[in-house]
Structures are given as C-alpha cells and as structure tokens.
Amino acid sequence: MQTFHFELGELPPEAEALRAQVREFLRRELGDAPPVQRAHSWGGFDREFSRKMGARGWIAMTWPKRYGGHERSALERYVVLEEMLAAGAPVSAHWIADRQSGPLLLRFGTEAQRQKFLPAIARGELSFAIGMSEPDAGSDLASLRTRAERVDGGYRVNGTKVWTSNAHLADYMIATFRTHHDPAKKHDGLSQFLVDTKLQGITMSPIIDLAGSHHFNMVVFEDVFVPEDMRVGEEGAGWKQVTTELAFERSGPERYLSSLALVLELIRHAAKDPGERAAAVVGRLVAHLATLRQMSLSVAVMLQAGENPNLEAAVVKDVGTTFEQEIPEIVHALLGVEPTIDSGSDLQQVLGFLVQRAPSFSLRGGTREILRGIIARGLGLR
Amino acid sequence: MNELRTILGDVVTRLFTDRVTKDLIEAAEQGQWPEPLWRAVEENGLTLPVVPESKGGAGGTWADAYIVMRAAGRHAVPLPLAETIVGAWVLSESGLDVPTGPLTLAPVHRDETLRLTRAGGGWRLSGTAARVPWGGAAGHVVVVAEGERRVMVALAARGAGAVARDQNLAREPRDTLTFDGAPVVAAAPAGRRVPANAIWLYGALARSAQMAGGLDYLLRQAAQYATERRQFGKPIGSFQAIQQNLAVLAGHTAAAGTAAANACRAADRGDPAFEVAVAKVRVGEAVGIGASIAHQTHGAIGFTYEHALQFTTRRLWAWRAEFGGESDWAVELGRSVCERGADALWPQLTAR
8 A cells, every 4th residue: 555755855055045045035025014914925916026036036946047947946946935935925926827837838838838928927027827616617627617619710718717816917817628528528628728818808807705805706708719829738638737737736835834924923922921821832833833844845855856746745735724724723722812804913913814714725726625535545545 | 765774664664564463462462571573673783773883783873763663663563672772872872882682761751860879989870760661671771860960871780670560551561660779780971962851852752753653554554444344335445534534644644754754853963852842742643633533444343452453553542641742742842932932933944
C-alpha cells in the first residue's frame, strides 16, 4: 500500500537571501496596514502593488526569460509567496495569473499566446480570473454545460459561469467550455479558452458574499465570439488541462496561512498576561502552524525536483484548511469576545472578518470532501 | 533521503518484520525479556546511531535515529531501544563510555530530581525516579542529576537501586527506582549539548518518532482492512464515510511524521527545544484522533486482544503521556512564543 511521502525540505541560500529583500519591501509597502486589512490575505486586489512586484521580478519568477520570466527556482518563488501571505499583502491582481493561468499557457498555450500574455503577466499588468464553476457544475466539474460552438474563425459561446472571483476586475479569464457533447462521456469534449472579459455579449453581475463583499460574479455569455487563436491547447483536451491547473492551485502555502492574522492577534492579546490556558492554546496553534509549514515546504521541494506530489498537495490542503478554519472557533472558545465589523479591537475585527470568511476555506480550489476522495484514492480505496 | 538511510530503513524493517511477531509481543507483555531480539538489534548496530564511531557507535545523526525509532514504533518493538539510543547519546556527549546492553533513562518526570554526591574517589546516587522504562530489566540506567551545583550525567548498573515494578497501558515495564547512596559506574559533567532537561527533551523526541511510526502502522492497517472487509456486498472502503475518515487519518499521519522528522533534524542542528515541543504536541494530537479512526474502521474485531491493532493503539495511548503530554508541551511552547511576541513568530518559523 502506498502512503504519503513527505521528505523534509530545505531552502537553498539564494532563497533565504531573497527573503530578506522581500521582507524589507513589505515593510515599506505595508508598514502600517491594520491587522484586519492583512487578514484579507490573498484576497486584496491592488494593481499598483502588483506592478511593483512585477518590477522587482517577483512575478513569473520561474518562467523562461524569453516570456518575461526570471528563470529562478520554484523554491525562490515559494519564499516570495509565503512572505506575501504571512504579511497579508494584496496579491490578488497577479496571483491567479502567476499561480495557474501563466503556467497553463506555458504548458499548453501557442507560441503567439505566450508572447502576447506572459510578459504582461510578468510585469504585473494583466489580471486573470478562472471560469470553471457553473450553476450545475461545482464539485462535479465535468458536468459543465456552457457551449462553445464552432463558427467561422472561432467559437460562439453561450452559457453561465458562477463564483468567478474577481472577474469584474480581471482583464482575461481562462474559461472551460464544452465544445462537444456526449452524455456518456462528460469528461470528453471540454476545451479551454482565453476570454477577454470586455468581449461583446458578456454580462457580469455581482454575487455578494455573506459578509457583504463583492468578489464573486455571475458571468453570462450570450453569443460571445471567441476567436480560434484564443483556444488553449487541443480541442477536447480541457479536462486534462483543468486537472493540471487544479494541481497548481492546491499545492501552495495559501492553504494554511489564511488565518495567520488572527493567530498573531491572539498572541498579542495573550502576551500581555499569558495564563496557562491561553499559553496552551497558543502552543497548540504554533505546533500546527510549524508542522504545516514543513509539509508545505516539502511539497514545494518535490515540485522543484520535478516530482508529481498531487496526493501530498491534497493532504496539505486538507490538513491546512482544517487548521485555518478552526482558528476563529478556538479564539472564540478561549476569549469569547464578540466578532465585529468596524468597531472594537483589532482582534475583534480580525475575528469578525475571518469567522465570516472561514467557511470558504474548505470550498475553494476543491471542497474538503472532494480532496478527501482524492486522498482515499491514493490510499487504494477507490 | 540519502542512500545509507534507505539501507538503514530496509535493515530495520526486515529485522522487525521477521522477528517482532505477535507471539513475541504477547510474551513480552507477560513479562518475558526478548533477549534474542535485543541481541539481533544490537548486532545490527541499531542501538547507537548517534554515538561516534570512536566510541563504538554508528557515527550517524538523529535523522538516522529517526528511522530506527520510527520503525520501532511501527512494529511495537517491546524493547527500550529508543531509550538506549537517547541514553547512549547523553553518555557519549558527556565523554563517558557507552556500555553494551539495553539502557534506560532516569528521571523521566520533570518534577523529579536525582542527586549525585562525592564519596571518596567516586560518586553516589540518591533519589527516586518513578515509572522508568524497563527500569528493572535494562542493564544500565543513564541519569541526568544534580551534583555539586552542576548538571551531571551518571551511569548506574542494574541493581544499584531498589526496583518497584509497574507497567504502562501497553504492559511495557515502568518501574520505580530508588537510589540510596548507590555507587555509579561512571559520572561526568553533562556535555555542552546536554541540557539539564535532556532526558525530558530527548525522551519526548524519541516518543514522537515512535508514535509517528505507530500512526503509519495504523494508516496502513486500516486502509488494508477497509479493502478486505466486506459489508453490504462490497469492501467497506468503498463507502465515502470510511474514505473520508481514512483521509483524515492520512493527514494526521503525514503531519506526525513531518513534525517528528523535523524535530530530529533540529536535534542534529544542536537545539531542538522548539521543534520537540511542536512534535510532541502535534504527534500527540494525531495519536488521539488516529487511534480512534483506526478502531472505528476495524469495528469489533479491532477491539479484541486477538487482533494486533491494539498492540499499537495501547502503546500510542501510553506514549502520548510520557515525557510530557500535549498540555505540558503546549503551555511551554505557548509561553515562549508569547514571550518573544507576535511579530517574532513568522521569522522564527521560517528561520528553522
């Protein structure tokens, strides 16, 4: 039987040298950002910040230089990433493109697509959204129905995408559409496209989340013409590409650091007079945090070595989201303070933000149940 | 993993798979000392991984020791092997010779102190140490004691103190040793890398590694059982409820292995206090949840003495509390984190 393999990872000296530069940059850029702003973690969208990141060469770090990349190691990128997340930097405007859209184009895109999009992504000037989920295709992604029919010179698209984060802010969307319909083979006949969000026939409406914020959208396509040269990869190869893309999405440190801001506020609070109960709670959280960082780093090292740690990434995401999700609960059990919106202490505001955000942690990027199914398959159970 | 460590892993796995049978564990639980097994372990050079070759050891690292201790936990090896590994390291780090035969450690509780006093040319040992692993069976006891206002390490032979026998949940010997001016074989000031709490700290490291091995066994065993046991006309592992539980067990097992291995790496770097606290807390929690899932998966058969599952789960429940439970270590860790302050946490996590 296979069990999961987590070899301890070690960061090379050049990655550690980079860490100091990133921290100095973040100190300058975010020095006085309030904790509740940092708690947004990778939710913050700030094009100016993304351009500064691009100027420093901290986007597209591992890509070839001919596409605007910097040919640095995946571990150097990992250090930049974990520092950004730990500081709660507003990375959202370049995050999706850097993490998955760019790598997808590198792997499956045409030369013309790479030339057109990758350098702009690397400069932090081009923002991407992901068009996967639909009203009737969530966890069962292969059931998606939005049609892309062949017409002269391209495709005509009709259908609806939902939960499309930041589509209203993004320049482009990598969308998965159905180019061929066979009810018996729903994983076949899917294709991916680069869709300009300003195309005629696209209507976006906000889906306001439970906290009153707008990052989700419903995106309706009505006879939208997408040129042939905006198809990514072979027609019908979409499912394989989507699963590759999801693997990029599942392996990073963003899957355990979402509630770090609340851990830090708890420590600030407890440090004033650490009773035994508070110390025990802080100690347990730090034990989980330290272990998750090593697990996440281990996956990063495997990726750098060219291995395929998809199962390990699923394990880290499951363990990590469980941890980041339980933190508001633990803080409530210990302190019982009221979570607030704009009033109260930093701790109350961070708690207020995260208690409302936490349900999404085990939904985005594959639900907990789907991930555990993947892990169970790795254990030979299905 | 380097090649030598892979070979070491193969050697211990083969040895324990062949020799640590259900009958052997049962006999040990009846009080029988498995001498042939001990000799095989010693002959294979598994007892002294972190002792330099000049002192008769393997000249390896705690990362090597992790392989051995984890395997000992995975196979429920009824020997003070982890204790011997730690004791031999304490001795050699303090410039003392390492005897052959099984070693144990004393005292194993934070609030107990043993005292060494000078007598003639030698030292005499006094005090009581409760629940010493194989306290009556081990050839020698490695003691970290107070002596003339400094931390001392001493080696006492079996029989130097009075033994009151007891056992833990897994029926491993846990004996109370009482020394009353007992002569010691050797004594020396504790080595530079041997802190006053060395037994507590490295004992927790050893138990974390053993428990990580025990969890690995539970995961393999439960996943295998779920593919074999059939109900409602199909293997129980085809039910999502079981799959989800085993995925949770896999997560805790992975976390435990990572935390314990990381503590061993920190020991090789010289100061493992933070990582050992992390490991004992994280692994201990994994054990509580993991044992519960493994039993739930196995149903009634896993609750019998007849089935081998309990050899591991009873050890895990016992080891979890030894050398400090999660609450001890979490409080210590939490206090040190609070003392450094919130802003120091991330730099500390990334510096290790």
